[in-house]
Amino acid sequence: MSKSTTIQEAVDRIPDGAVLMIGGFMGCGSPNSLIDELVRQDKKDLTVIANDTARPGVGIGKLISAKLVKKVIASHIGTNPETQAQMIAGSLEVDLVPQGTLAERVRAAGFGLGAVVTPTGVGTVVEDGKRTIDIGGRTFLVELPISADFALVNAKRADYRGNLSYAFTARNFNPLIAMAAAVVIAEAEDIVPVGSIEPDSVITPHVVVDYLVAKEKDNG
Amino acid sequence: MSKSTTIQEAVDRIPDGAVLMIGGFMGCGSPNSLIDELVRQDKKDLTVIANDTARPGVGIGKLISAKLVKKVIASHIGTNPETQAQMIAGSLEVDLVPQGTLAERVRAAGFGLGAVVTPTGVGTVVEDGKRTIDIGGRTFLVELPISADFALVNAKRADYRGNLSYAFTARNFNPLIAMAAAVVIAEAEDIVPVGSIEPDSVITPHVVVDYLVAKEKDNG
Amino acid sequence: MDDKTLIARRVALELKDGDLVNLGIGLPTMVAQYLPVGIDVSFQSENGIVGMQALPVGATPSADLTDAGGAPIGALPGAFAFDSAMSFGLIRGGHLDVTVLGGLQVDELGQLANWMVPGKMVPGMGGAMDLVSGAKRVIVAMTHTAKGQPKILKRCTLPLTSIRSVDLIVTEMAVIRTTPEGLVLCEVAPGVTVDQVLAATQAHLIVTDDVSVMSVAA
């Protein structure tokens, strides 16, 4: 029951119109080989859930530049003028979510929780259209879980079964999205024998990883 | 600004009547040196928040046997007949919480969330006296955060600053309670130089640890 | 073979290659011994590990590696350890394929009661409520009766573990599937008749022409 596949075959499984969660923070920790293959295969009308859209030509920014994305759910798009331009032109829908709320909403989906109850955004435009709840005299927003069809995860190391570990700030949203999508495709810099990652150092467990691909070496 | 102290001095800071979170699961991963010192100093009327009360003479069970506990918030007490006997006698109040809900309620306190929205317990006695919320046609319980005055944390390794790592199933509730208490006292099997635990392997960060003690070597 | 072994062997046939499985303490734990050859299943211990195995013969127990009952275990290559929030994230989040739990009562709605007997036994629910609410598939492994009294009832009289219906009930007498129409008798144990099962069951059982004889794992 090997999960190993090629980058091309993994991306073949993603249809036009798919809802994708993609790891990374300003390009750091994004699955760049999978992103390049999405562009090569010209997947269209994607919904992308990610922290940000990086910069033009970097990480998720490549999908924006190629006009493959119809909707973005992110905390920040300010560093990518193409995202802003497409949003203003009306060809790209952007849903802005506070970063900590985005993290918890993705986690809630992966952890089977019904909602996130957070103080962040109360009394701001983030509250618009949402329920609030009073807990002990304080008002909180009720934010709904966010799930996806696919999670594209970037790992530092994977073992043959799909256990994953991450490096430094390249971890960011990767472990969260790996729990929250129907199909999880992990791209790893190194793929090592089972048992090489000690049990206490596995961050994403193999039981949630569906496909495993090796990162192209020139594509960090 | 050293956090290192002795077991005695650390426990000196805990007053009678304190609300304590204590790590461990059936004794595995409990801070046994701190527990022994609580017994030695005869701290009374404690409230203990923990997964379970282990067995008589084991881990948290020692506090029960010494009749130091007035209230337990736990998921399971069935393995400790003394807990059950004190509960039936009316000298010990027991609040039973589903294990996954307990974990999330502790986490919610530590992570600044207003509540946990979970399907667990809906329609059972766990629902009694609690609010429910309908999300997408499904009913969830609104469970409140649980915090504490002190967290007594058991770690495998600590560095001098208080960064902590754990081993195997001794991790359990320890990282969660370390985020949720006003004062965090960590007991570590090994205390190593700063930089000895690689950044990706730190589970509990030094910034939440207030006091650090070395586990007594005969007290695993 | 004794009743518990029969039940464990029958439940073992329900596990599929690649499954993540949580086995309750007691009878359910025995299921791991009878896994069919060629089936690669990962076992979760909810205190914080996937990839647990029985402590290998001759291995020194580690105080840091125990099962949910506190007893020493081992771990297979590729095992991973985690905290209690992640443990129940796997369970509640729909990542756990199967949980096998003991039962005190199951009723016609498929509802399970297995965590307390008011006034007599209040051990706490531990992880049971999360397991039944969250696992993709819930199998109850229990004796068909207790002291001669049926445990499969019209309605549970003990406090429920969850309002969610379990999926399958395996006893030493029968295999019963829950459906929206009610409990369906699927299999009877070797040497047990349908009438004997019905007599030992308070709940209404739907009996079709398809009732077969229980087969078990080697």
Next chain:
Amino acid sequence: MDDKTLIARRVALELKDGDLVNLGIGLPTMVAQYLPVGIDVSFQSENGIVGMQALPVGATPSADLTDAGGAPIGALPGAFAFDSAMSFGLIRGGHLDVTVLGGLQVDELGQLANWMVPGKMVPGMGGAMDLVSGAKRVIVAMTHTAKGQPKILKRCTLPLTSIRSVDLIVTEMAVIRTTPEGLVLCEVAPGVTVDQVLAATQAHLIVTDDVSVMSVAA
């Protein structure tokens, strides 16, 4: 010294030994350069590390270690890395002692607007809303005016970042503390008069006899 350096040096005096501090991108990042000697502060980068430092001279950048702007950084011994949920658990959970953020507007209620200008600039709030809602202490570090117009107003006209009041406002002209009674002018920059501050401020400032001259870190 220029305005930004003045502001950064003044803010640096607010940091205390043992603090966990998050510095926003831009001007706030400069604060780290002016930490008083003997003060041990941990800096969080919300993309996933505490213990960040500027990339040491001559060090090879790692693609896996960047600041929240995506630029290469280094890390000190004792640094720790974490995912985005833990990052904001530290922020929202009251573990972050101080956040220093830039501002577009602050009003008499101490409310900050710093994340969008409708119709002109919609970068997204990033972590700003969580930081202002969650940090123990919020310091706004910004220029006192923009194109000659006051940024400290009676009421913010731009969308708020949080309804929670910030704690301190540091500009090149003044240090202003928020209180339940309103904004209190605490310090004026060297060479700046109280009247000049009042003239450059739309909000009402409470002026007491205690106004001192701003001191700054070396």
